[in-house]
Each structure stands twice: as C-alpha cells, then as structure tokens.
Amino acid sequence: MRKRFEISVEDIEPQMDEVLKTQGIPSDKSPPEKVKSLFQESKDIFLKYSEPVGIISDISVFEFETVYRGEGLNEKETPLDEILNKADNLVLFALTIGERVSEKIRELFKTNDFALGCMLDSVASAGTDKGGDVLEENFFNLLSKKGKVNLQKCILRFSPGYCGWHMSGQKKLFEFLNPEDIGINLTDGFLMIPLKSISGVIVFGDKEIFNFDDNYPFCSECTTHECKDRIRKLFRDLRPEKEKGGR
Amino acid sequence: MDILKEISENLELGDFEKVSLLTKKAIEEKIPVEKILKFGLIGGMDIVGEKYKTHQIFLPDVLMSARAMHAGMDVLKPFFIREGMPNSGKVILGTIQGDLHDIGKNLVGIMLKGAGFEVIDLGTDVSPEKFIETAKKEAAYIIGMSALLTTTMPMMRKVVELLKKEGLEDKVKTIIGGAPVSKDFAQSIGADAYGYDSTDAVESVRKLFNQA
Numbered sequence: 437m438r439k440r441f442e443i444s445v446e447d448i449e450p451q452m453d454e455v456l457k458t459q460g461i462p463s464d465k466s467p468p469e470k471v472k473s474l475f476q477e478s479k480d481i482f483l484k485y486s487e488p489v490g491i492i493s494d495i496s497v498f499e500f501e502t503v504y505r506g507e508g509l510n511e512k513e514t515p516l517d518e519i520l521n522k523a524d525n526l527v528l529f530a531l532t533i534g535e536r537v538s539e540k541i542r543e544l545f546k547t548n549d550f551a552l553g554c555m556l557d558s559v560a561s562a563g564t565d566k567g568g569d570v571l572e573e574n575f576f577n578l579l580s581k582k583g584k585v586n587l588q589k590c591i592l593r594f595s596p597g598y599c600g601w602h603m604s605g606q607k608k609l610f611e612f613l614n615p616e617d618i619g620i621n622l623t624d625g626f627l628m629i630p631l632k633s634i635s636g637v638i639v640f641g642d643k644e645i646f647n648f649d650d651n652y653p654f655c656s657e658c659t660t661h662e663c664k665d666r667i668r669k670l671f672r673d674l675r676p677e678k679e680k681g682g683r
Numbered sequence: 684m685d686i687l688k689e690i691s692e693n694l695e696l697g698d699f700e701k702v703s704l705l706t707k708k709a710i711e712e713k714i715p716v717e718k719i720l721k722f723g724l725i726g727g728m729d730i731v732g733e734k735y736k737t738h739q740i741f742l743p744d745v746l747m748s749a750r751a752m753h754a755g756m757d758v759l760k761p762f763f764i765r766e767g768m769p770n771s772g773k774v775i776l777g778t779i780q781g782d783l784h785d786i787g788k789n790l791v792g793i794m795l796k797g798a799g800f801e802v803i804d805l806g807t808d809v810s811p812e813k814f815i816e817t818a819k820k821e822a823a824y825i826i827g828m829s830a831l832l833t834t835t836m837p838m839m840r841k842v843v844e845l846l847k848k849e850g851l852e853d854k855v856k857t858i859i860g861g862a863p864v865s866k867d868f869a870q871s872i873g874a875d876a877y878g879y880d881s882t883d884a885v886e887s888v889r890k891l892f893n894q895a
Binding site for chain 1: 786
C-alpha cells in the first residue's frame with residue numbers, strides 16, 4: 437500500500453507554547469504582548485503559505501532492514517535495532533509543507549524583519565512536525581479499520597539523523613519511497629528540499645517494544661531527549677477519568 | 684532627554700521607525716555620526732545583549748531591536764561611504780558545505796553587526812576553499828561556520844586544516860556553532876572558539892579580537 441495524503445493546514449497548526457519554547461521562552465513565563473502578536477502574525481502567514489502533503493508506504497521488516505542499514509554509517513546499537521523485529525507493521529513516510537513558507541522566511545530576513553522571520557521559521561518547523569503526527573494518526577486509522585488496533589498497540593516514528601540512524605540513511609529511504617512525487621528532493625548531502633520536510637519510518641506494535649531508555653552512547657549528544665516525552669505519551673492512560681479509578 | 688539615549692531606548696523597545704527618525708534628527712542636530720553609531724545604536728544593542736544574557740528579555744525582543752539597529756544604520760550609511768562604516772573587525776560567516784540551513788547563521792550575523800562588527804555573509808553551502816579565499820581577499824581575522832547537520836560537521840575540520848596547510852592559523856581564527864556542534868567538537872577539530880548561541884558567539888568573537 438502506498439497512500440498520499442493532502443493534509444489540511446488547520447490540522448497542523450502549531451500551539452503558541454510549543455513554538456515559544458523553541459524561541460527560548462519558558463512555558464511558565466507569560467510572553468509579552470508584542471511576542472504574542474508576532475506569533476499570531478507568523479501563524480497567519482504559515483496558514484496562508486503552507487501546502488502540506490504526505491505519503492506513507494508499506495515496507496516489510498526484511499525490506500526495511502536494507503533501508504535502515506543505509507550506507508552503513510548508523511551507530512552500533514540503536515533503539516530501532518531492538519524494536520524492528522518485534523514490530524507488527526512498518527510504513528515509510530515523508531511530508532512537506534512546501535517551499536513557499538521558506539521563501540517567505542528568506543524574504544522577511546532580507547527586509548530586516550528578523551523577529552517575524554525567525555518566529556515563522558519556528559512555527560513552520562513545529563507545523564511540519566505536527567504533519568508527522570497527522571500521518572501517524574492516518575496510519576493508525578488505516579490499521580484500526582483492519583481491526584489490528586487494541587489498547588496495547590501504539591505507533592512511534594523515527595527519522596534519519598536521530599536516535600542513531602545516520603542522516604545518510606535518507607538515500608536508501610528515498611530510493612524506496614520516492615517522495616519526489618510530493619515535491620521532496622534529496623541533496624548530495626542528504627538534505628531534504630524543501631527544508632521544511634520530514635521523513636522516516638512509522639512503527640506499529642505493542643507499547644512495550646517502545647519502552648527504551650535514552651542511555652545509548654549517542655544520547656549524550658542529543659539536545660532535546662524528545663523521545664522521553666514521546667514514549668511517555670504512549671503510556672498515558674487514555675481512558676476517560678471516571679474509568680481510571682483511584683483518586 | 685539626550686537624543687542618543689532616546690535612540691538607545693527606542694532601539695531596546697524595537698521601535699525601528701522611531702529609531703530611524705531619531706537618527707535623522709541627531710544628524711540634523713550635528714551630532715557626529717560616529718557618536719550616534721557608538722552611543723546610540725551599538726550602545727543600545729549592548730544593553731539588549733546584556734538583558735538577553737540575563738534572561739530579562741527573549742530572542743524575539745532581541746531581533747526586534749536588531750531591526751531597529753539596522754534602520755538606524757541605514758540612515759548613517761551614506762555618511763560613511765568614503766571610508767566605510769567604522770567597525771570592530773571583519774568576520775566571514777557562512778553555513779558549511781552540504782548544509783542549507785541558515786537561521787542560526789543569520790542570527791549570529793545580526794548580533795555581530797549589532798555589536799559593530801563587519802560581517803561578510805557567504806550564505807549557505809559554502810565550501811572550505813571559499814571560506815579561506817574570502818578571508819584572504821577581505822583580510823578578515825575571523826571565519827565563522829555554522830552547521831545543523833551532523834553529516835556536514837566534518838567540513839568544519841577541513842577549513843581548520845586548510846588554514847594550517849596555508850600557514851594562516853595565526854592570521855585567521857575560526858569559530859563554529861550550530862545545533863549539533865559542541866565545545867568538545869570545536870576543540871577536537873582545532874577551532875579557536877565555539878558559540879553556544881548568537882550572543883555567546885558575539886562574546887567569543889570579541890575575545891578572539893581582544894587576543895589578537
């Protein structure tokens with residue numbers, strides 16, 4: 437199965453707190469009014485110029501091993517090495533919000549509107565990431581329709597350049613997925629154009645297979661440790677409050 | 684109120700239109716342009732930088748001030764045509780070969796200009812040879828390199844090695860930065876300095892010039 441998704445830009449609209457965090461504004465501080473209006477202006481531009489589109493494509497564990505090995509530059513041990521063979525389903529994915537937002541960012545910097553340009557860049561990055569969430573949801577829904585989903589199952593995505601998967605892995609991923617269809621191209625340095633694009637693999641399986649610690653040697657160089665938040669979300673109790681019991 | 688102080692205060696507020704108007708007014712009042720630049724604009728940005736460092740203000744505030752600084756500089760520029768804008772030193776800046784991300788590099792450039800440095804921005808995907816060729820041509824003391832991708836970081840090492848090969852390591856200093864770049868990495872490749880963020884990069888560049 438290979439499926440293309442035209443995504444509504446409203447579905448990937450980022451929240452103010454997640455964007456301001458990337459601008460160095462802590463969530464416990466109330467941002468000044470001028471920063472709030474800067475965010476609003478950036479969001480309006482983002483909504484006007486983004487053209488989010490994504491694809492997912494089934495891949496077997498056997499096939500994915502070739503993609504994952506890539507150019508042979510991955511870290512020795514990675515979370516995906518452990519997870520792969522325990523996964524139920526895998527899809528490769530790619531998503532872009534297009535080039536127009538990046539053009540707008542460049543234009544703003546050229547006209548010295550640095551604050552708006554920088555805020556728009558953060559909004560666009562957060563929006564692109566949200567697009568990845570939308571693809572995850574779509575994949576989850578497809579599996580749900582096939583009756584594969586139950587409370588013990590969940591999904592998590594991984595991308596080249598993170599969690600020990602070397603950036604050069606993009607090469608094999610692109611050969612298999614061909615995201616050129618949706619306007620994403622790869623440079624010789626494994627960089628995706630448009631810049632506001634993401635790609636990788638979405639893994640579906642039992643929750644427990646995703647419960648890894650961020651203590652791989654390469655984790656010390658990671659500045660975000662986002663995996664912890666993502667894993668924590670998987671283990672959230674999604675039942676309504678009244679059904680949870682306890683206090 | 685002293686007009687230079689007024690320029691500085693409005694620069695802090697990020698009011699670029701007012702800074703532009705006040706700079707014009709200061710010129711009409713026959714205040715030497717060097718003085719307007721040093722005490723009105725650069726002075727204002729110094730305060731902004733300090734407030735940012737101590738978390739009193741945030742990145743968007745700094746960038747709004749930087750816009751105001753540029754608005755004031757645009758007014759002053761014609762007065763410096765003959766001998767060029769006075770500056771604290773020349774810095775060649777660029778994103779390393781293979782990488783097209785430029786936001787971080789742009790922020791460093793904005794802050795360096797705000798601190799009175801002359802910045803020659805080579806853009807993105809800059810080859811090691813281009814960095815060195817430009818540094819030689821422009822007689823720049825510093826090469827600043829940025830990378831967002833781990834795959835392109837080795838190119839920074841190549842710049843440092845090429846400088847050594849050409850015997851330029853005492854004449855041209857290097858500073859590196861970018862999300863995956865660390866102080867340890869900078870030391871391991873023999874770079875002269877590391878900038879954690881844009882204000883830290885300005886501090887490091889200042890230090891390099893002071894050591895010259």
